[in-house]
Amino acid sequence: MDFDTLERLWRSEANCQANVAEAYVVESTLKTLKNRRRKVTIGMGLVGLALTTWTCMILYALAVGKIANLAREWGIVALLVVSWVAFFSGLWQQWRHVNAHPRTTDTMPEVLRALIDENRTAQARTRMMAVALIAFIAVLGICLWQLYTVGKMELRHVVHGSILFGAALGISSLIHTIRYVRLLRPEGKRLQRLLDQYEVEK
Secondary structure, eight states: OOHHHHHHHHTSSOOSHHHHHHHHHHHHHHHHHHHHHHHHHHHHHHHHHHHHHHHHHHHIIIIISOOSOTTTOTHHHHHHHHHHHHHHHHHHHHHHHHHHSOSOOSOHHHHHHHHHHHHHHHHHHHHHHHHHHHHHHHHHHHHHHHHHHTTSSOHHHHHHHHHHHHHHHHHHHHHHHHHIIIIIHHHHHHHHHHHHHHHHHO
C-alpha cells in the first residue's frame, strides 16, 4: 500500500471516506499504467539498441570487411528484415496505445479503459511476436544452411547450432505463451468485467 498517496488524498479537499477510497484506487491504477508503459519503453529501447548494433556489424561484414558474400549468404539480411519489421510493429502498437490515451485522468472509467487498451496492446504484441518467431526460425534455418554450403560451418556445427537456437527460442516461446494464457488474457477479461460493473453501478 502506498501510504504517502493515501495520506495526501486524505488531507485533500475530498477527504470523505468514499471519495478518498476512489481517488486512491484511481491514482494507484494510474501508477500501474505508467509503470507498464515505462517498462515497455525501456524494453523497446534496449531491443532497438541491440538491433542497431547487430545491423551495423552485419553491414560492416558485408560492405567493409567483405566477410560475407551477399549473393550466397542473403539469409542474414532476411533475418535482419524480420527482426526490424517485428520491432517497428511493436513500436507502432505502443505508439497507437499511448496516443489513444495520451493524458492521465481522474475518472475511474477512463483509467480502466486505458488499462484495457494497454492489455489488448500487450496481447497483440505477443501474437505478433509469435508470428515473427515462426518467420525468424525459418530464416535462421536458411542462414545456418547457407553457412554450411559456403564452408563456414561443418554439418555438426549446424546441428549443434540448431539445437542451441531451438532450445533458446523454445524457452522464450514457452514463457510468452504462459504469460499470454495465464496473465494477459485473464487480466483483460477481469478489467473489462470491472469496467462493465462500474458503469452499471454508476
